[in-house]
Amino acid sequence: MNDTPVIRTQGIVKVYSLGATEVHALRGIDLTMVQGEFVAVMGASGSGKSTLMNILGCLDVPTEGTYDLDGERVNGLDRNALANIRNRKIGFVFQGFNLLARTSAVENVELPLLYDRSGKKTATRKLALEALDRVGLADRAHHMPNELSGGQQQRVAIARGLVTRPALLLADEPTGNLDTRTSIEILALFQELNAQGITIVLVTHERDISTYTKRIVELRDGRVTRDMPVAERGAAREDLKSLALDEEAV
């Protein structure tokens, strides 16, 4: 554990120019997240949460303001430097899973390691299998994505996010394409990973989902309108059990 915040943004502004008109997607975001946090970023569409997610994920750069990720100043870096940061420090989980088609689970998980430039992560296959084991899919390593269920595909994507041992796991609507039960399963996995010390930022518009995190940040019109800890935190594992009982009763 160290005291360096995983995320520290100061006065982040993002302005898109669409021809003559300027769209202010973010109007000054100050956020600090330390290691071990599990934060839900919420907001309606148009609130700026996708833009914030892209900036936090180093896929985009802010127009103004500073962003430090795991102690490294990110704004002002070029395309390739940003790619390196993404590779080393961020694990992505997307709504649409975004796995490579016709590519086995283990190969998908291996992908970020192929772009590793530190030269340290050479045992890519072994690391990928370990990551799959962490999400409970060691026995599905050689299945193709179309042979896996939605929940399993998302687990593979999570393993891909974990494989580089990033400082931050960034999940963008990870349960958007899943049914309730599978969604809770995925959240149970997130909670377990978080309990192991992994910092997770989860972007969602579902209030149910956000109750499984530790802290909720709400955005509206490009500003943070609410930032507070979750009072009654749900335990996804327990909820799964009760869900199973309900189903039996029916």
Added chain:
Amino acid sequence: MRSWTLVKVAWQSILKNTMRTLLTMLGIIIGVGAVIVMVAVGQGAQLRIRQQIENLGTNMIVLTAGASAQGGVSQGAQSFNRLTTDNVDTLRRESTLLSAISPVVVAPTQAIGGAGNWRTVVNGISTDYAIIRDWTTTSGSFFDVADQRSARKVAVLGATVAKNLFPDQDPVGEEIQLRDVPFKIIGVLASKGQTAGGSDQDDVVLAPYTTVQSRLAGRKFIPQILASTATPDDIAAAQEEIRAIMREAHRLASWEEDDFTVRNQTDLAETAQGTTEVMTALLAAIASISLLVGGIGIMNIMLVSVTERTREIGIRLAVGAHGSDVMTQFLVESTVMSLLGGAIGIAVGFAGARLLGHFTGWSTAVSPPIVLLALAFSASVGIFFGFYPARKAAGLNPIEALRYE
């Protein structure tokens, strides 16, 4: 990203889209195959022409009458014939480099004998002719010096004449009438086939020039004198020697032009070679166009592939790929594809050349440099036509690429 991984990724992508890959490669396969077949046909033709020219005779020098100019107007070969058998004797006497020399007196004749009659040409020649043309008999023998001196009425038949007049028997010992003069057949020549120009060398009757001049041609002048040297190295010097001797024999003043022409086999060979080289280049150029079209096919597919795989590119960029990684991946993919197509094309070209040779009887020759050239060309086609799509892929914005449906 390690280069080996790149090749592996490209290879996986090629394998994952077998049908599309095959169709794309088809253009390159056909292009490379066509180039190889065409060049093989061209080079086969060259080889055959060279063999045919060698077949005419070894180290042969041809002295023809004519090439006179009267008042500045060139009359062309044989327009002014002053070659005589005396010239042959002079050359034989004075030349130091010629190993064999023979006049050729030509008399077109209706030959009658055996099964019927046959229009052919009687060549009046000396005994050296067989040496110069490197010609042997399959039956009987050539006439000798005694036959020549006594102007005996003996004839050696070319294979075509023998076949037409005496289809089922050995003509040696039989009689043949040439312009109503009976000749005794003493030999049949081995077949030499067609000349490069397509005329049948076997459609001929050979007889001593003394006999032909006195009995058939009745002219003093002869159209052609053939000679040969002992080694190919002497040919150029021998040609000069012949020129000097002939100019003196014809008493030409220094300001007068030659009234004869001296050529050798190499000149003929070079002319024929030049023609077939042009043909080969033309064929290769036409075939190259299909290779170019194949390259455009690769570009087309790669562009479609980039669009189709926008999401994949987005994922790769998101997890840390540099633009250059994506670019290299697509370049390697197009190059591997075109190289593979090139390799298959070479195999197809080999088989095609073999088949074509088998069915048409043309001789074909696949040369290693062309194979290497085709391979190098197909690789550069891959890189060249893969470059634009690859750059397009590398320049994608990861956010938009990830969102692409």
